Amino acid sequence: MKKKSVILDVEKLFVCFHTPDGLVRAVRGISFRVEKGEVFAIAGESGAGKSVICRSIVNRLEASASISGKIRFDGHRMLELEENALRKIYAREIAVLPQHATALNPLLTIGEHLSETFRAHFPELKKREIRERSIHLLDTFGFRDPAGIFRTHPYQLSGGMKQRALLSLAYCCDPVLVIADEPTKGLDPVLKDELLETLLEIKATRDTAMVLITHDLKVAHRLADRIGIIYKGRFMEKGPCRQVLEKGAHPYTSMLINAMPENGMAADEDMSLPATAPDEKNGCPFQGRCHRGRGETPHLYEAKNINSNHTVWCKYADS
Amino acid sequence: MTLLKKPYVLFLLLLMVLAVGGDSFAPNDPFQTHIDQRLSPPSVDYLFGTDELGRCMFSRLIYSVRISLGLAASILVICLVTGTCIGMVSGYFGGLIDEILMRATDMIMALPSFIVAMVLIGALGAGLGNMIFVFALTGWTRYARLTRSLVINIRNENYVVTARLTGLQSFYILRKYILPAIVRPLIVLGTLGMGMMILMTSSMSFLGLGITEPTPDWGAMLSNGTTYIRTAAYLAIFPGILICLTVLSFNLLGEELKGEKK
Numbered sequence: 046m047k048k049k050s051v052i053l054d055v056e057k058l059f060v061c062f063h064t065p066d067g068l069v070r071a072v073r074g075i076s077f078r079v080e081k082g083e084v085f086a087i088a089g090e091s092g093a094g095k096s097v098i099c100r101s102i103v104n105r106l107e108a109s110a111s112i113s114g115k116i117r118f119d120g121h122r123m124l125e126l127e128e129n130a131l132r133k134i135y136a137r138e139i140a141v142l143p144q145h146a147t148a149l150n151p152l153l154t155i156g157e158h159l160s161e162t163f164r165a166h167f168p169e170l171k172k173r174e175i176r177e178r179s180i181h182l183l184d185t186f187g188f189r190d191p192a193g194i195f196r197t198h199p200y201q202l203s204g205g206m207k208q209r210a211l212l213s214l215a216y217c218c219d220p221v222l223v224i225a226d227e228p229t230k231g232l233d234p235v236l237k238d239e240l241l242e243t244l245l246e247i248k249a250t251r252d253t254a255m256v257l258i259t260h261d262l263k264v265a266h267r268l269a270d271r272i273g274i275i276y277k278g279r280f281m282e283k284g285p286c287r288q289v290l291e292k293g294a295h296p297y298t299s300m301l302i303n304a305m306p307e308n309g310m311a312a313d314e315d316m317s318l319p320a321t322a323p324d325e326k327n328g329c330p331f332q333g334r335c336h337r338g339r340g341e342t343p344h345l346y347e348a349k350n351i352n353s354n355h356t357v358w359c360k361y362a363d364s
Numbered sequence: 365m366t367l368l369k370k371p372y373v374l375f376l377l378l379l380m381v382l383a384v385g386g387d388s389f390a391p392n393d394p395f396q397t398h399i400d401q402r403l404s405p406p407s408v409d410y411l412f413g414t415d416e417l418g419r420c421m422f423s424r425l426i427y428s429v430r431i432s433l434g435l436a437a438s439i440l441v442i443c444l445v446t447g448t449c450i451g452m453v454s455g456y457f458g459g460l461i462d463e464i465l466m467r468a469t470d471m472i473m474a475l476p477s478f479i480v481a482m483v484l485i486g487a488l489g490a491g492l493g494n495m496i497f498v499f500a501l502t503g504w505t506r507y508a509r510l511t512r513s514l515v516i517n518i519r520n521e522n523y524v525v526t527a528r529l530t531g532l533q534s535f536y537i538l539r540k541y542i543l544p545a546i547v548r549p550l551i552v553l554g555t556l557g558m559g560m561m562i563l564m565t566s567s568m569s570f571l572g573l574g575i576t577e578p579t580p581d582w583g584a585m586l587s588n589g590t591t592y593i594r595t596a597a598y599l600a601i602f603p604g605i606l607i608c609l610t611v612l613s614f615n616l617l618g619e620e621l622k623g624e625k626k
Contacts (some may be wrong), residue, residue: 103529105528105529132531132533135528135531136530140529140530141526141529143522143529148526150523150527150540152540152541161536161540162530162531165530165531165532165536
C-alpha cells in the first residue's frame, strides 16, 4: 500500500506573526504528507490557520511572519527557496487555485491569461502552439466554445465560467500539486455542485495531488482522500476522510459536523463559552469548549492512534 | 464623445493643429522685420499689430504655439515616464528599494524647483535643451509619489497576487497588470500638470532665462510686451490671454477627466 511517493511533506510547521498586539501563533506544529494524486483536505473554523498553512507551502507569507519547520516538495525545500526558483515552480509544479473570480485580470482575455502562463514556463513554444494548447485545455474543462472563450474578457463570463477558467489556468502547466484555498467559498449551491463535479472529474482523469482548504465538510467528504481537522493551529484529528467524517473520534469533529447546514447548524451547545481557549503551552487547545473536559484540570495535547493512519489528539478518545 | 462639445477641448484641439501646422497658418513670416511699421496697432494686415521690430504679432503667436506647447509637453512626458517608472518600482518591490527611491524623491521635493531651475539655467545657459533638462530634473517627483501610492493599492489586488503565483516575471506584471490599472489617474494628473508646466516655462522665459530671441515664446513675448505697456499694450495682452486660456483649458480638461471616473 505504501508504494506511492510522497509529494509534499510538511513537518512540524510553526508560524507566528509579530503584530502590535503581541505574538500571534497561527500554526503550532502541523505535520502532514500528501502523496501523488491524493487529495488532502484541511478543515476547520475561520482563524484556525488554514490559509496560513496554504501560504507557507508556497512560501508567500508576509515579512512579519516567522516560520519554523520543514516543507519539502518534490525535493525542494520550499521555505529556503529564492524568489527566482519559486517563480519556476509556481504553476509548473505547484499551482494555486484562487478562491475568487477577482483573481482574473479584468483587462486581459482568458486566452491572454493562459498564454502568458505558458510563455512564462515554456518560452520555446510558438504562438500557434500556445493557442492550440490553450483551446484544447479550455475544451477539456468543459467550455462549449473554447475558441470563443479564448477571446473573451472576464467580465463577459458568468461566475461559474470564471471559476472554471481559473481551474483551467491552475491546471494549464499540468502541475504536480494544486493548492485550492476554499475553492467553493462564495459560490451558490448550483455552482458549487458544478465545480465539485469538475474537480471530481479532474481527480479521476489526472494524477495531480491537491491540498484542499475548506470549511465545507460536504466538499471535503466527496473530494478528499484524507482529511485533517485543525483548531487553533493544531491538528485535532487526521485520517482517511470517510473514517474521520463518518466515525469521528474527536468532539470537535462532531461539533463541526453538527454545525453543517444540513444538520441544522447546531453550533456550540453553550454559546456563552469564549471561543478562544486559554493558551496553555502544551495543553489541549480545545479543552475549554469540550463537553467532556471542560471542568477538569488542563490536560496535555497528545496524540492517540485509532489505527495505523487515523490519529486523534484527544485524551478521551478510545484507542 | 461629450468631451468634444466642450469649448476648452475645442480650443486645445485648435492649439494642437496650430502646433503641428505652425508657420503654414501664419499670414506673415514671424521673423520678417518691418522697421517702418514697428509698434503698429492691430490692423487688417497685422491682426494683432506688430512688435518693436515690426514683426507680425499674430504670426509670431501662431508660430510660438509649437515652441511653448512642445516645450511644456516634452518636459511633462519626461517627468511622467520617469516618475511612473520610479513610482512603480518603488511601490511594487517595496523594502529597501522603496526606501532609497522615496528618500531621494523627498530630497528633490524639498528643493524649491523654480529656484533650482533658475540657478541651473544661470549656470548652463538658456536654451530649449537646458530648459527641458532643468524642469524634468525636479518635476518627476509628484508623479513618482502618486504612482507609488496607486501601485501599493493595486499590488494586493487578488489578480496581481494570483499573477505572482503563476510564476510571471515582475516586470511583466508591472507592464501588463499594474500599469493599465493606474494609467487613468496619471493621465488626469498629467493634464493638470500640463497647465502648470506652461506657466513654469513661460515664467522662465518671462524672466529672460528660457527661450531667447528671435524664437518666439509666450513668456518671452509677454516680457517683451511689458516694456511697451504704455504705448502698445496689445503686445503684452495677446500673449497673456493665450497663456491664460491655455492653462485654464488644461485645468478644466483635467478636472473633467477626474470627474468622469465616478
